[in-house]
Amino acid sequence: MKFIKLFILLLAVFSPLYALAEKAKTIEELAAMYDSTRCKECHAEIYARWENSHHARSLMGVQDGLMMTPLAIKGATPFSPDDPGKATLKTFPCFKCHLPQALVAADDVFAADYAKALVAQDKARVSKLRITCIVCHNTKAIIHKLSEGKPEAGVLYGSKDVASHDDEFFKKIKKGSIMDHAIMCGQCHGLGPNLEFENPVQCATLYGSYEHNYLSKGGQQQCQECHMQKVDGFADHLIAPNWNDLEGTKKILQDTIAMDVQTVGYEWLLKSKDLKPLVVVNTKINQNAGHRIPDG
Amino acid sequence: MVLEVTAKTADGKEVYNTERHYHTQATDCRTNKMLYGAQVKTQYIRDTSLQPYETKAETFEILLPQGVRTVDVTVSLRYEINKPDNFIEIAKVQRKVSLDR
Numbered sequence: 183m184k185f186i187k188l189f190i191l192l193l194a195v196f197s198p199l200y201a202l203a204e205k206a207k208t209i210e211e212l213a214a215m216y217d218s219t220r221c222k223e224c225h226a227e228i229y230a231r232w233e234n235s236h237h238a239r240s241l242m243g244v245q246d247g248l249m250m251t252p253l254a255i256k257g258a259t260p261f262s263p264d265d266p267g268k269a270t271l272k273t274f275p276c277f278k279c280h281l282p283q284a285l286v287a288a289d290d291v292f293a294a295d296y297a298k299a300l301v302a303q304d305k306a307r308v309s310k311l312r313i314t315c316i317v318c319h320n321t322k323a324i325i326h327k328l329s330e331g332k333p334e335a336g337v338l339y340g341s342k343d344v345a346s347h348d349d350e351f352f353k354k355i356k357k358g359s360i361m362d363h364a365i366m367c368g369q370c371h372g373l374g375p376n377l378e379f380e381n382p383v384q385c386a387t388l389y390g391s392y393e394h395n396y397l398s399k400g401g402q403q404q405c406q407e408c409h410m411q412k413v414d415g416f417a418d419h420l421i422a423p424n425w426n427d428l429e430g431t432k433k434i435l436q437d438t439i440a441m442d443v444q445t446v447g448y449e450w451l452l453k454s455k456d457l458k459p460l461v462v463v464n465t466k467i468n469q470n471a472g473h474r475i476p477d478g
Numbered sequence: 479m480v481l482e483v484t485a486k487t488a489d490g491k492e493v494y495n496t497e498r499h500y501h502t503q504a505t506d507c508r509t510n511k512m513l514y515g516a517q518v519k520t521q522y523i524r525d526t527s528l529q530p531y532e533t534k535a536e537t538f539e540i541l542l543p544q545g546v547r548t549v550d551v552t553v554s555l556r557y558e559i560n561k562p563d564n565f566i567e568i569a570k571v572q573r574k575v576s577l578d579r
Contacts, residue, residue, distance in 0.1 A: 244559055244560060245559065245560070245564075247560065249516075252515065252517060253517055259515075259517040259518060260517075260518075261517060275517070276516065276517070374521075374522075375519075375520055375521060382520045383516050383517055383518075383519070383520075384504060384516055384519040384520060384521070384522075385516035385519075387502070387522075391529075391530075395529055395530060396530045396531075399530060399531040400531070401530060401531070425559060428566055431557075431566060432566045432567075432568070435557055435566060435568045436568055436569070439528065439555070439568055439569070440569075441553070441555050441568070441569040441571070443553045443571040443573070445551055445573045445575045446575070447547075447548075447549075447575040447576050447577045448577060449577055458541055459541065459542040459546065459547060459577050460539060460540065460541055460542070461485060461539075461540040461542060461549055461551065461575045461577075462537065462538070462539055462540070463483055463537070463538040463540065463551055463553060464535070464536070464537050464538075465481060465483075465534075465535070465536045465537075465538075465553060466533050466534070466535050467481070467528060467533065467534040467535075467555065468528075468532075468533050468534075469528045469529075469530065470530070471530060472530060473530065474502070474525070474527040474528065474529055474530070475479065475527060475528045476479055476500070476501050476502075476527055476557065477502065477527070478502065478516075
């Protein structure tokens with residue numbers, strides 16, 4: 183049995199992603215199927231920035247809080263199963279964005295394994311599941327599936343066509359239609375309540391804010407222009423802010439939000455012969471982001 | 479996000495403290511209780527967050543107690559992360575404000 187499991191794992195690591203008919207049943211199997219470690223051989227700068235990003239710990243929450251834990255605990259949410267061993271993919275609506283590969287490459291046995299890891303607060307295992315290079319540059323790269331087809335096996339999607347890509351599986355790069363558009367991010371950094379589930383859930387609503395309250399006021403920048411500005415010549419895959427880096431996040435917030443304070447002290451003549459000692463503080467706060475702050 | 483305004487006398491006694499809270503607020507639409515957590519939130523019922531291209535303006539009127547003519551005013555703008563004692567202070571302004579010239 184151990185040999186079979188090892189064989190499946192090795193197959194997952196070394197075989198073409200989409201050639202696998204077998205769906206992942208454990209955290210380790212799914213992590214191996216979408217592992218992007220080899221990308222850093224040629225894209226070290228980009229990979230290093232991504233490794234510190236929230237995309238690289240999409241199930242860990244802000245400051246490693248394992249935010250999906252309530253979903254695995256009986257009675258904590260409408261989705262929670264009686265027992266973590268009975269969890270299914272439907273138990274975790276958050277997979278839609280926090281682990282989209284689970285919906286195409288894992289089955290209910292995986293969901294139960296993940297639920298047990300949450301109950302055990304096993305951060306070492308949960309942290310293996312990430313929004314890797316493959317997720318954005320393949321799985322989520324095409325939204326016009328009727329017009330363009332589904333993402334092709336063996337193809338990564340980027341900002342330009344590359345005829346030959348030096349990788350054992352992804353041998354070609356195609357220019358993606360939406361890679362430089364806000365909607366690429368908007369697929370997950372959302373519009374509002376997700377009504378497709380049997381109970382609605384509402385997480386990030388940044389893209390809704392961007393669409394309805396930034397563009398409407400004349401803003402014209404895409405998410406990538408602020409959050410993926412070039413660092414050392416490469417689009418910044420940290421995609422800041424990184425909430426685990428408080429100093430870095432503070433700098434971003436200070437660059438984005440400005441506060442003006444005006445004060446005056448005087449004696450206010452509220453009525454005849456009745457001077458009131460009064461201090462007035464006026465504050466004005468502006469922000470220059472393309473969305474509300476804070477969101478969610 | 480929280481804007482806190484405090485005023486203290488020269489000997490440190492607080493004579494004024496108030497806060498404004500800037501954030502989206504949601505319920506599950508089944509009760510009027512506000513909820514945190516994406517798994518249970520259904521709809522925003524209020525949004526006091528900072529919006530693009532908009533100025534959030536506030537005025538605080540501090541009536542000083544009898545005999546107090548000078549206070550130290552502190553205005554702090556903080557981004558709270560998950561809980562009130564876990565925050566990033568974005569800006570802090572301190573002023574001595576007197577009724578006397």
